[in-house]
Amino acid sequence: MGRTFDFTLTATDGRARTGVIDTPRGAIRTPAFMPVGTAATVKAMLPESVAATGADILLGNTYHLMLRPTAERIARLGGLHGFMNWDRPILTDSGGFQVMSLAELRKLTEEGVTFRSHIDGSRHMLTPERSMEIQRLLGSDIVMCFDECPALPADRDRIADSMELSMRWAARSKAAFGDRPGHALFGIQQGGLEEDLRKASAEALVDIGFDGYAVGGLAVGEGQEAMFACLDYAPEQLPQDKPRYLMGVGKPDDIVGAVKRGIDMMDCVLPSRSGRTGQAWTRRGQVNIKNARHADDPRPLDEACACPACRSYSRAYLHHVFRAGEMISGMLLTWHNLHYYQDLMGRMRDAISSGEFNAFEREFHAEREAGDIPPL
Numbered sequence: 001m002g003r004t005f006d007f008t009l010t011a012t013d014g015r016a017r018t019g020v021i022d023t024p025r026g027a028i029r030t031p032a033f034m035p036v037g038t039a040a041t042v043k044a045m046l047p048e049s050v051a052a053t054g055a056d057i058l059l060g061n062t063y064h065l066m067l068r069p070t071a072e073r074i075a076r077l078g079g080l081h082g083f084m085n086w087d088r089p090i091l092t093d094s095g096g097f098q099v100m101s102l103a104e105l106r107k108l109t110e111e112g113v114t115f116r117s118h119i120d121g122s123r124h125m126l127t128p129e130r131s132m133e134i135q136r137l138l139g140s141d142i143v144m145c146f147d148e149c150p151a152l153p154a155d156r157d158r159i160a161d162s163m164e165l166s167m168r169w170a171a172r173s174k175a176a177f178g179d180r181p182g183h184a185l186f187g188i189q190q191g192g193l194e195e196d197l198r199k200a201s202a203e204a205l206v207d208i209g210f211d212g213y214a215v216g217g218l219a220v221g222e223g224q225e226a227m228f229a230c231l232d233y234a235p236e237q238l239p240q241d242k243p244r245y246l247m248g249v250g251k252p253d254d255i256v257g258a259v260k261r262g263i264d265m266m267d268c269v270l271p272s273r274s275g276r277t278g279q280a281w282t283r284r285g286q287v288n289i290k291n292a293r294h295a296d297d298p299r300p301l302d303e304a305c306a307c308p309a310c311r312s313y314s315r316a317y318l319h320h321v322f323r324a325g326e327m328i329s330g331m332l333l334t335w336h337n338l339h340y341y342q343d344l345m346g347r348m349r350d351a352i353s354s355g356e357f358n359a360f361e362r363e364f365h366a367e368r369e370a371g372d373i374p375p376l
């Protein structure tokens with residue numbers, strides 16, 4: 001096991017890239033999809049089941065964990081990996097985004113953000129320094145800079161001010177992170193949908209110097225067309241030889257479009273959250289298992305899928321346990337969805353390696369457009 005954090009590109013096809021991030025806790029094959037383990041669990045999944053879907057890395061949420069059970073308690077218990085029984089790499093977000101979306105009575109200053117917990121109303125402050133301390137206590141392998149992200153649409157002055165604040169916070173994050181061999185710190189590019197602000201943000205981050213770079217501030221309501229238009233230039237503004245992470249994305253077609261534009265890592269709650277609400281993601285698009293058409297259907301969700309839900313259960317059973325409110329419903333559909341996402345990433349890695357990404361993309365869209373199998 002090496003002690004360093006390294007990124008090696010093994011192939012490119014157009015702007016799409018494939019490679020591997022080596023960490024002391026194991027390799028991360030890119031493009032990588034990171035399931036979200038918000039509160040030290042990927043909901044409805046055992047960690048060994050998450051690993052069986054092909055996930056090399058999980059995402060943990062600083063905001064949730066700092067409030068409950070607290071980073072200090074997790075550190076006393078040996079760190080997040082042992083606490084949640086996941087020995088592979090973990091990336092933690094900085095808490096900034098969720099403070100803005102979940103916390104109450106937020107107050108933003110140059111120093112940081114004060115807020116009240118959405119759980120019990122207790123007062124907290126997050127700063128770049130405190131975010132680095134929490135992520136160190138958790139034992140995160142990939143630490144994210146503390147940043148501020150305005151909701152879109154926002155006017156250009158607001159986006160520029162916010163980006164400049166995030167760049168000052170990025171420098172403070174780097175200073176507070178210090179020198180931690182085997183652990184990585186990623187900077188986060190901001191600038192909304194303004195190409196020149198994105199460029200200025202990328203240059204500021206590269207001046208500070210990070211182990212990887214995230215494209216932040218997207219998937220916040222701008223829509224796929226605007227997001228892709230931004231991804232037509234934003235990843236290229238970041239260093240070629242470092243991982244590029246698109247935060248909070250997305251649906252399968254968002255992911256394919258992002259990989260096509262040079263993104264290496266993504267995370268999203270969608271496959272696990274959808275699994276608990278009866279929504280399955282398949283190569284034929286989205287299937288709503290609660291629909292009455294499945295009640296007598298003995299066929300699997302996807303006969304070509306190797307996940308336990310598809311190998312051993314019928315659509316009729318998945319429909320029944322969802323309607324009956326049985327816990328196995330969320331377990332099976334989450335497993336299927338995470339398996340589908342990881343299978344999609346594996347197929348993209350293979351397609352990029354063999355120089356066939358365009359053919360992969362055409363088949364991906366053709367299968368989705370054909371839609372679900374007709375009812376019996």
Ligand SMILES: [Zn+2]
Nearest residue numbers: 305307310336
């Ligand atoms: Zn399946």
